[in-house]
Amino acid sequence: GIQVEQSPPDLILQEGANSTLRCNFSDSVNNLQWFHQNPWGQLINLFYIPSGTKQNGRLSATTVATERYSLLYISSSQTTDSGVYFCAAGPGTYKYIFGTGTRLKVLA
């Protein structure tokens, strides 16, 4: 099955800094999502991005499907960005495979 790897596993930033999170996947995928899990456990959709580039405020994501990776960019980070960022990739409609996540802590 598809393997999904995320890096780095942990990241500590000062408020205002920029960061790039990476997601590698081992096979072709039709679906790819990025999520933010807040400290209370809620998973929040950030992007549905099986290919191409999208931006939403301070966040943007790029997926290069032919090279099997996706990047999540966080600019001007804020303390509220803290949490765990997950990439989930899937070959078809229902089955997403989640990576182990990047745990981000933004310091004031």
Next chain:
Amino acid sequence: ETGVTQTPRHLVMGMTNKKSLKCEQHLGHNAMYWYKQSAKKPLELMFVYNFKEQTENNSVPSRFSPECPNSSHLFLHLHTLQPEDSALYLCASSHGTSGGARDTQYFGPGTRLTVL
């Protein structure tokens, strides 16, 4: 998102108890999912229902029994659980018909389960 709700939010149960987790989605979706999130492990897909029919059972032990009476509701019935079943149980939903962003999954807040 408030589109998917889960109850209870926290549950403590003994190994001999029987309890149920409930999920409800208000998004008009047809596919619903149960995931398990254990400490230091990726989210694991447990079950998928599409138009009330189970389409995926990811080798889940029979002490977990799902039920999907309609496209808006999903239950997970629990009996004779083990301490290692303690985890965050997350429900999600999606449109249920394939095609691009319709496969986007939306998650509920989860039920944090502790088995004593």
